[in-house]
Amino acid sequence: MATIKDIARISGYSIGTVSRVLNNKADVSEKARSVIESVIREQNYQPNDNAKRLKQPAPSGIYVIVRGMKNVFLVSILEEILFRMREHKENVSVQFLNETEDEIEAAMQITAAYRPKGIMFLGGSTETFRGSFRDISVPCVLITADASAVGHPDLSSFTTDDRAAAEVAVTKLIEAGHTRIGILGGYPVSYPDDNSTLRLQGALDAMSKASVSFSEDKYYEPCAYSMQAGYEAAGILLDRCPDITGIFAVSDTVAFGAMRQISDRGLSVPDDISVVGFDGIENGMYSVPRLSTIRQDISELAARSVDDLLLRISYGRPAAHSVIPFSYLEGESVSSPRLS
Amino acid sequence: MATIKDIARISGYSIGTVSRVLNNKADVSEKARSVIESVIREQNYQPNDNAKRLKQPAPSGIYVIVRGMKNVFLVSILEEILFRMREHKENVSVQFLNETEDEIEAAMQITAAYRPKGIMFLGGSTETFRGSFRDISVPCVLITADASAVGHPDLSSFTTDDRAAAEVAVTKLIEAGHTRIGILGGYPVSYPDDNSTLRLQGALDAMSKASVSFSEDKYYEPCAYSMQAGYEAAGILLDRCPDITGIFAVSDTVAFGAMRQISDRGLSVPDDISVVGFDGIENGMYSVPRLSTIRQDISELAARSVDDLLLRISYGRPAAHSVIPFSYLEGESVSSPRLS
DNA sequence: CTGAAAGCGCTTACAG
DNA sequence: CTGAAAGCGCTTACAG
Numbered sequence: 001m002a003t004i005k006d007i008a009r010i011s012g013y014s015i016g017t018v019s020r021v022l023n024n025k026a027d028v029s030e031k032a033r034s035v036i037e038s039v040i041r042e043q044n045y046q047p048n049d050n051a052k053r054l055k056q057p058a059p060s061g062i063y064v065i066v067r068g069m070k071n072v073f074l075v076s077i078l079e080e081i082l083f084r085m086r087e088h089k090e091n092v093s094v095q096f097l098n099e100t101e102d103e104i105e106a107a108m109q110i111t112a113a114y115r116p117k118g119i120m121f122l123g124g125s126t127e128t129f130r131g132s133f134r135d136i137s138v139p140c141v142l143i144t145a146d147a148s149a150v151g152h153p154d155l156s157s158f159t160t161d162d163r164a165a166a167e168v169a170v171t172k173l174i175e176a177g178h179t180r181i182g183i184l185g186g187y188p189v190s191y192p193d194d195n196s197t198l199r200l201q202g203a204l205d206a207m208s209k210a211s212v213s214f215s216e217d218k219y220y221e222p223c224a225y226s227m228q229a230g231y232e233a234a235g236i237l238l239d240r241c242p243d244i245t246g247i248f249a250v251s252d253t254v255a256f257g258a259m260r261q262i263s264d265r266g267l268s269v270p271d272d273i274s275v276v277g278f279d280g281i282e283n284g285m286y287s288v289p290r291l292s293t294i295r296q297d298i299s300e301l302a303a304r305s306v307d308d309l310l311l312r313i314s315y316g317r318p319a320a321h322s323v324i325p326f327s328y329l330e331g332e333s334v335s336s337p338r339l340s
Numbered sequence: 341m342a343t344i345k346d347i348a349r350i351s352g353y354s355i356g357t358v359s360r361v362l363n364n365k366a367d368v369s370e371k372a373r374s375v376i377e378s379v380i381r382e383q384n385y386q387p388n389d390n391a392k393r394l395k396q397p398a399p400s401g402i403y404v405i406v407r408g409m410k411n412v413f414l415v416s417i418l419e420e421i422l423f424r425m426r427e428h429k430e431n432v433s434v435q436f437l438n439e440t441e442d443e444i445e446a447a448m449q450i451t452a453a454y455r456p457k458g459i460m461f462l463g464g465s466t467e468t469f470r471g472s473f474r475d476i477s478v479p480c481v482l483i484t485a486d487a488s489a490v491g492h493p494d495l496s497s498f499t500t501d502d503r504a505a506a507e508v509a510v511t512k513l514i515e516a517g518h519t520r521i522g523i524l525g526g527y528p529v530s531y532p533d534d535n536s537t538l539r540l541q542g543a544l545d546a547m548s549k550a551s552v553s554f555s556e557d558k559y560y561e562p563c564a565y566s567m568q569a570g571y572e573a574a575g576i577l578l579d580r581c582p583d584i585t586g587i588f589a590v591s592d593t594v595a596f597g598a599m600r601q602i603s604d605r606g607l608s609v610p611d612d613i614s615v616v617g618f619d620g621i622e623n624g625m626y627s628v629p630r631l632s633t634i635r636q637d638i639s640e641l642a643a644r645s646v647d648d649l650l651l652r653i654s655y656g657r658p659a660a661h662s663v664i665p666f667s668y669l670e671g672e673s674v675s676s677p678r679l680s
Numbered sequence: 681c682t683g684a685a686a687g688c689g690c691t692t693a694c695a696g
Numbered sequence: 697c698t699g700a701a702a703g704c705g706c707t708t709a710c711a712g
Contacts (some may be wrong), residue, residue, distance in 0.1 A: 032698080048394070079410065288628050394707095542690085
């Protein structure tokens with residue numbers, strides 16, 4: 001592989017001059033430029049980016065850290081982010097982490113290795129950011145968890161109000177006449193600002209406001225965010241509480257599993273059991289029945305995050321925290337309970 | 341940001357010694373190691389990868405180039421690849437391209453910038469590889485398209501036999517008694533080894549072997565690989581040929597759109613129209629009805645590709661081309677046509 | 681076991 | 697306009 005030295009030697013100029021033409025600097029004679037350029041071309045020379053970055057520690061590139069790629073919702077946001085970044089001609093790399101890995105650690109590694117202009121976190125939990133994140137000083141944005149309480153000057157966040165949205169979802173069930181409602185999904189965690197904790201909380205809000213009685217021990221079955229987990233958890237829940245007429249699943253994926261479970265018991269959605277999901281992924285618009293769900297505004301979450309990051313990178317705009325409005329997407333999976 | 345110099349200064353050892361503990365070399369006293377390690381921890385020091393790579397120009401890292409991230413099937417394979425690579429402690433980065441971008445160009449850029457150990461292509465088309473790929477000399481593997489005809493010494497490939505699989509899928513419809521079969525999805529392209537061309541071909545094989553008449557102009561409706569496109573294309577197809585009793589969709593995603601279209605017309609799957617898909621993604625096991633489909637062996641495709649790449653990187657094993665067996669996954673979306 | 685020094689491929693003041 | 701030289705953060709023979 002040819003290096004800048006080879007180009008200098010072959011062209012008869014110094015490496016300084018070669019570097020100048022490489023970087024389109026002024027102060028190079030036309031002659032030198034054309035000679036050097038032709039040598040570069042004929043040697044098929046590619047500058048070594050590592051060396052460049054080492055010497056020119058200007059940050060470059062944007063990194064997206066996605067926690068859990070099974071998550072269709074996150075992948076949808078990622079898709080929009082990539083699309084928008086491409087329009088801005090920004091080069092972005094994606095790093096996938098599984099649930100057990102620490103996104104802050106990954107971010108530190110990226111920071112050290114690549115000197116990124118900015119980092120986006122998809123699906124992280126606020127909790128992790130309270131710790132060692134302090135040491136990071138690159139514009140960052142957390143999507144899907146509110147980081148305002150973290151109070152870090154380099155961290156923006158864009159979120160859906162999980163608690164309020166869950167309340168709306170469950171209220172829809174209550175308004176349809178359901179009083180025996182089951183809740184599916186999410187794991188009980190120790191800290192209070194986890195997405196599923198907030199959603200569970202919102203569901204409880206709806207019930208207590210409407211004076212619908214609810215026993216968390218009986219009517220709540222936690223599970224991972226996957227169809228299979230949703231399928232199994234719904235089975236456990238329905239075995240335990242056969243009187244349930246409505247189910248709120250904390251994510252669409254879990255809802256799909258639940259709908260399949262209901263169907264396997266010879267029951268119908270929504271005639272026997274109504275189901276409401278959360279997220280608003282595309283699948284729900286094509287399932288039979290279409291899923292009634294909370295639609296998080298994927299485009300807006302992506303657009304606002306991208307704009308925020310770019311403006312902070314280029315104009316030093318301060319970090320911001322925004323809650324993006326959600327909406328209730330009326331599908332076909334909710335109806336009034338049968339009179340019994 | 342702390343550098344190796346800072347660690348040396350603070351710990352009281354030389355940068356050479358620090359480097360040695362960083363790289364787990366022998367010949368470092370226990371004392372030095374523990375002192376230095378604690379300084380590294382307390383300074384939260386992260387070695388600069390650029391500098392490391394500069395000095396150690398050994399290739400590092402594996403890159404996966406995914407063409408089209410809307411593709412759930414490809415994302416499933418990616419997931420498995422990442423999981424397996426992690427088990428081997430290999431660091432992998434993912435680069436997403438949209439359909440219009442050239443994966444070879446992306447690969448050349450990656451090669452120059454990062455000196456990768458290997459590159460995996462997900463969802464590329466053989467055609468692109470016939471061109472400038474010649475210049476690449478890093479172990480590569482193409483997944484989902486047969487590259488044996490390209491004949492490049494650095495390119496392996498792992499595929500499903502699309503044509504044979506599509507033949508099986510359509511044969512299942514024929515065996516159930518269907519004679520008016522529609523085909524959905526894929527775009528007619530100029531070159532013959534495109535996935536959808538092969539699948540269409542296989543479908544035609546099945547029909548002609550069974551002497552089922554088929555008019556490509558009428559009973560084939562091409563469309564992109566998405567639920568929405570499948571939904572729309574199914575509408576066009578059913579408007580044009582209301583006598584259809586069975587549909588073969590060249591991908592599950594398209595099949596989901598088609599099933600929803602059928603349902604919206606007040607028809608039932610499979611009572612009125614049977615549907616067979618292609619890919620075998622998880623969603624199909626939870627839809628109502630469950631989708632009967634060709635199951636490409638996602639784990640095996642991922643596992644074989646990973647093993648192949650690693651063995652070629654470490655042991656200079658020659659490139660190979662393998663066809664991974666598929667199976668027919670019996671769901672609930674196919675039955676015999678109603679007597680009419 | 682440890683330190684001093686050369687050098688990886690580049691960029692960038694600094695002279696001329 | 698051009699060259700010589702320092703230095704980016706690391707690794708690795710080479711001495712000791």
